[in-house]
Amino acid sequence: MTTSPGRDRPEPPADTHEELMEAGYEALVEHGYAGLSMRKIAEHSEKSHSLLQHYYGTKDGVVLAVLEYLIDGYLADVQTASVESPVEQLRSDLERSLFGPSDEASERFWAFQTALFELRLEARENDAIREQFARGEARVADRFAESVRDGVAAGAFREVDPERVALVLRDIVDTARLRRVVMDEREAPERALWAFETFVLPGLRTEA
């Protein structure tokens, strides 16, 4: 776990942290941000309400830590996934961002995305949550940029600005999730993948 700036609470042992973060995630999936409480989070673990308070303070403290925990997990997973080429790498990162981890049930993934959308609305008024969102997005964009950079270095992609392409990919993921969650457009993630395959990937590849 990377300690968040300004954190002034005792560091939980790694296994306790993991248990409480999973509980926070489950509680967000089940109750959403608005319906979340410290008690409900604790109920999803074997640990006590007071231990949860001891390590994370408030509901927002847990939520900030859960966001960081999920980003860490996402990045650890994609970094150990061994794929053959930069093209496959980029496609696999994008699919994971659009459809969730392959071992996660789709319903759960979208329930969590709905909670994230609520959180983003909350973030408009809440500096700490907004900053955590921005940090998480920046780390995912860095990951996309790295794959694009690898592709350029390997000669598979044209000389493009990897940071700018990464932001376009992040935008593609972002709009797909939002339309799926807010407008109930169930085909939005598929369309995003299609746009990537049809426009972005051919535009990135060096001429055959």
Add this chain to the structure above:
Amino acid sequence: MTTSPGRDRPEPPADTHEELMEAGYEALVEHGYAGLSMRKIAEHSEKSHSLLQHYYGTKDGVVLAVLEYLIDGYLADVQTASVESPVEQLRSDLERSLFGPSDEASERFWAFQTALFELRLEARENDAIREQFARGEARVADRFAESVRDGVAAGAFREVDPERVALVLRDIVDTARLRRVVMDEREAPERALWAFETFVLPGLRTEA
């Protein structure tokens, strides 16, 4: 003006309608949806509060009519704009969607987009506003699809599914506006135009 389904109020004369719709637009730009009231809308016109009520009923009645008025205006403008080629047509429609009409000050355009975002949140709980949004989006997507279809017919574009491409373009506009308004990313519309020029347009064009 196209009458909305279920409308059961007297139809205002065209010039009165236009004056009150402009007042509604100004009031939305100034106060946002949350701060809007019938009184504030009427104050932006020469007409009385009671006349406004007579024709549109409630604040939501005005807002629904304003959304329709703006879409009608957008479509009338883009349809009379004479451009040389389907490619220029599509680019010009997209630029207008991303940056607003060229005679509209950018500050005003973004103040209105912020009000639209608030309205979209409201739309989650409000069937009439949600349906009006969906109708407006569908009409703009139809317009994009028409340009793509023209391009295919003229041999400038490859054989693609115009409806699907239109939704991708709508998604590009949507995410750019959202990131500009919600995350205060001032460069988001420029990045969207860049993505269009760099990936979508070359992917649409027939091989030279």
